[in-house]
Amino acid sequence: MPFQKTKYIWMNGKLVDWDDATIHVLSxxxxxxxxxxxxxxxYVTPQGTVCxxxxxxxxxxxxxxxxxxxxxxxxxxxxxxxxxxxxxxxxIESCYVRPVAYRGYESLGVDPSPCPVDLAxxxxxxxxxxxxxxxxxxxxVCFSSWARxxxxxxxAGSKCGANYMxxxxxxxxxxxxxxxxxxxxxxxxFVSEGSAQNFFLIRDGKIYTPPLTAAILPGITxxxxxxxxxxxxxxxxxxxxxxxxxxxxxxxFFTGSAVELTPISRIDQITIGDGTAGPITRELQKAYFDxxxxxxxxxxxxxxxxxxxxxAPAK
Ligand code: PMP
Numbered sequence: 001m002p003f004q005k006t007k008y009i010w011m012n013g014k015l016v017d018w019d020d021a022t023i024h025v026l027s028x029x030x031x032x033x034x035x036x037x038x039x040x041x042x043y044v045t046p047q048g049t050v051c052x053x054x055x056x057x058x059x060x061x062x063x064x065x066x067x068x069x070x071x072x073x074x075x076x077x078x079x080x081x082x083x084x085x086x087x088x089x090x091x092i093e094s095c096y097v098r099p100v101a102y103r104g105y106e107s108l109g110v111d112p113s114p115c116p117v118d119l120a121x122x123x124x125x126x127x128x129x130x131x132x133x134x135x136x137x138x139x140x141v142c143f144s145s146w147a148r149x150x151x152x153x154x155x156a157g158s159k160c161g162a163n164y165m166x167x168x169x170x171x172x173x174x175x176x177x178x179x180x181x182x183x184x185x186x187x188x189x190f191v192s193e194g195s196a197q198n199f200f201l202i203r204d205g206k207i208y209t210p211p212l213t214a215a216i217l218p219g220i221t222x223x224x225x226x227x228x229x230x231x232x233x234x235x236x237x238x239x240x241x242x243x244x245x246x247x248x249x250x251x252x253f254f255t256g257s258a259v260e261l262t263p264i265s266r267i268d269q270i271t272i273g274d275g276t277a278g279p280i281t282r283e284l285q286k287a288y289f290d291x292x293x294x295x296x297x298x299x300x301x302x303x304x305x306x307x308x309x310x311x312a313p314a315k
Contacts (some may be wrong), residue, residue: 001137001138003124004121005124006090006095006124007089008086008089008090009089009224010077010083010120010121011118011119011261012081012118012120013074014071014252015085015089015266016296018122019110021122023102024104025104026101026104026105026108027102027104027115028103028112029103029104032103032110032112032118032162033104033123033161033162033180034068034070034102034112034115035100035101035160035161036064036100036102036158036160037064037098037099037100037159037161038058038096038097038098038099038100039062039096039098039158039258040052040054040096041094041096041097041126041257041258042087042092042093042094042095042097042123042306043094043292043293043303044098044293045292045293045294046294047294047305048305049087049304049306050292050294050304051087051097051303051304051305052302052303053220053224053302054080054084054222054302055076055080055304057099057220058076058080059076060159060218060220061076061079061159061308062075062079063158064158064160065075065101065117067100067115067155068112068157068160070101070103070117070157070218071117071128072101072117073119078150079099082099083097083121084304084307086121086122087123087306087309088306088307088308088309090123091309092123093126093205094214095123095126096123096238097121098122098124099119099121099170100120100121101117101119102117103115104116104117104118110241116214117271126258128258128260129256129260130180130181130210130262131180131257134180134263135262135263135285136276137265137268137276138262138263138264138265139155139179139180139254139262139263139264139265140179140180140264141174141179141180141181141183141194141264142174142177142183142268142269143184143185143268143309144169144170144182144184144185145185146166146169146170147185147192148166148184148185148186148189148192149163149166150185150186150217151215154166154215155214155246156215156216157217161306165197166180166184167196169194170182170194171195171201174195179200181195181254182195183267184215185243186214186215188240189242190210190213190214190240190241190242191210191240191241191245191246192214193208193210193214193219194256195216196203196256197219197254197256197257197259197274198210198216198217198219198256198259199252199264200252200253200255201241201245201246201249202249202250202251202252202278202280202281203245203248203249205280206234206235206236206237207229207234207237208236208237208239208241208245209222209226209237209241210238210239210240210241211238211240214240214241219255220257221255221256221260222255222258224255225284225288226238226300227286227300228288229315231282232276232284232287234280241263246267246272247267247270249272249273250272250273251272251273251278251279251281252264253262253281253284258286260289261281261284261285263278263281263282263285265277292305296301
């Protein structure tokens, strides 16, 4: 889907017109994948537009950079503020937010240290990631022939641009075979995650999800669902999961800022449960959206109201 452009993109502290937000082709990131990024959504509530777990996303961005010894020249709190300002300046309500820190233009070689660390933030309207029906009916996925990165190769816990070459192999293969998404194993053969979403399985009323050591990104939606489910009294275990446990699950679903909570109805053409969103999946999905859209109390303090934008953009 082509971009629905907004007015401004935030670059290193300034608001730049969308079409002018460009970088030099010899920037380090273009050649060596040296970026870290975030993805989050805003939601419209009766109180106004809110960002979901804004501070946690900015913190994960800074952590992702730290792993690669990248010093982002803005603090997590400054990034939070920049995101709120940008949403306000663009006069946009429901949107996707993409901050990206990257090694910029100075010299070219594998050593990134001479290159500056630049930060850009964009926001744009974005619908359901896997299509309008996916949230309701679920998606059909396959196991990928590509594994996730081994823990001593590329750190899966850093949301770095280069990791998404692995994700692209998983996604392209799945789509080529007619599936909405691919599900990858880790290099030990246990279930890891999708190309850009965490995985959950339900069996006999108990919820299971792969642990942080299974080459997954520590998803913020994953954490939210774990907390919501525990508060509802469900038992959740973060544990290694095998491929066959997926086939015989009662319910399975993906979580992520983009996919939100999307049921998985078939895996490798095996129907999961009765092939629709199961009752626990539906209960958790409802609780999640009730919170995001302001129908339930924000008891975790996860919503940040976007204040009315004050003042003209600095250019
Ligand atoms: N795994 C990967 C590889 C991802 O790219 C994402 C999306 N950021 C997720 C899991 C889900 O993470 P979150 O819930 O924080 O969006």
